[in-house]
Amino acid sequence: MGKYSIRYFLHEGLHSIVVHGFMSFAAVTVIAACLLIIGTFSLVAYNIDVLIDSLEAQNEIAIYIDESYTREQALALEAQLRSIDNVSDVIFVSKEELFDDYLETLGEDAVIMEDLRDDNPLRDSYRIIMKDVSLHAETVEALEQVAGVAETNSQKELSDRLLQIRQVVNAVSYTLIALLGAISVFIISNVVRLAMFARREEISIMKMVGATNGFIRVPFVIEGVALGLMAAVVAFFAQWGVYRYIVSGLMQGIAMFDMVPFDAFALPLLGALILAGLGLGVGGSVLTIRRFLKV
Amino acid sequence: MVKLLDTYKTYDNGTKALKGVTLTIEDGEFVFIVGPSGSGKSTIIKMLAAEVRPTSGKVMVNGFNIGAIRQREIPYLRRTIGVVFQDFRLIENKSVHENVAFVMRAVGASPRAIKKRVPYVLDLVGILHKSRRLPGELSGGEQQRVAIARALVNNPSLIIADEPTGNLDPARSFELMTLLEKINMLGTTVVVVTHEKELVNQFEKRVVTIDGGIVISDKTGGYYSERMNLYYGNGQIQH
């Protein structure tokens, strides 16, 4: 294979994409859509992961004191709470403080709630800091044994729930990767098949004059790879748009947690998409070429 | 050099195309292979290019053992052979020049070498003035000249042509054969399969006659054998 061939390979491979313009366009669109769907699910899974990690890293449990307890009684619980194993610190938070915190999160809407200040529905509470996050369950149990503790609240239940959700999302993601990946390979292999069929005469003459299979194959691999890469780039920008929409539009209403900003993973995502595009392109074209070049 | 030694070919469907062909063609020879339809001529030609493999016997072509050649050696065998077909097999949407240039590129030639060599072979076959034409804009004889230029361009030591004049009128056929003779005189071995008795008799070359998968005559300075005249006489092959 001569060093003079590179221009020829590129020209032949890319030329075919132009000649079969509509087919190429359709292929890129469908493959980009497949990559976008896969990407979206992967990013959802990724966000859940990040959330789980951050929740699991929290070493804090909130406990709420029974409403019948007076402030003095509530404050008196501190020593007992401190004596529990795995408790490293105990911070009292009065219901007034909680109310202020709550108003703060509401921002401008806080005015409506202002009336409630004198009739504060919240309860006095403690923030319990754990020494060892892994002993979470035992610690919660011990805290609930304390008379006067009406409710414990930690992020553990939420993180367990998220773990379940993530398993489902993962299963769906893997299924989609297999399914849409196969569809993409199939599409590329068909475009390449079309290109090879259109040039079967040329191929047979090339074989007759002693072109190696490698030489004959390269333009078609380039075509497949180019289609895959174009789909990857299209998918990247589409993913950008979709993600921004999810962050700003969809998630705004339920702003209970922050999503990872797109910039944080843009580069690795682009890398992954390009690798996927390359893989699909090589896979799709090689699949067809191997059958075509027999004899 | 081409050497067939007691070569048999049985196709997958059981057809016995060759039944013990022994034939040696030295470098620089010009050989006609003649014989009735279905006698095995094309099978021999295809075997030389490793398109079909012998069932038994030994076939050597330019130092390659066709019976044992590996798939990835075949391209290198084929670079030593130029092939010409009855139906020309040019690429319709490529110019004459491109049709020839692309087979040089296919074996990794440099653009410089291509630029030098293609006009030379087009000139050799007398079609240089039409290098920008498409094959469809040429006569059959001209198209076959392009096909010969293409077969020649990678400088093979052997040209094989399976009925190259099958689609040409007698005058064009004669011209084409003269061209092949000229190429032969420049040193290339030429093997031509043909049905055309007149043509063969006009050139006093070696004539190998195949019938029923065996060589029934092999004469130098030859003509169609008497037996062949019989075939023409009973109308199996019209000419």
Ligand SMILES: Nc1ncnc2c1ncn2[C@@H]1O[C@H](COP(=O)(O)OP(=O)(O)OP(=O)(O)O)[C@@H](O)[C@H]1O
């Ligand atoms: N691929 C094939 N599979 C099965 N049988 C074949 C194949 N190719 C040729 N044959 C048979 O082998 C025999 C020899 O065929 P071949 O093509 O070599 O004859 P030929 O001498 O070139 O005939 P023609 O003058 O008509 O071109 C014929 O009986 C033919 O039917």
Ligand SMILES: [Mg+2]
């Ligand atoms: Mg034949």
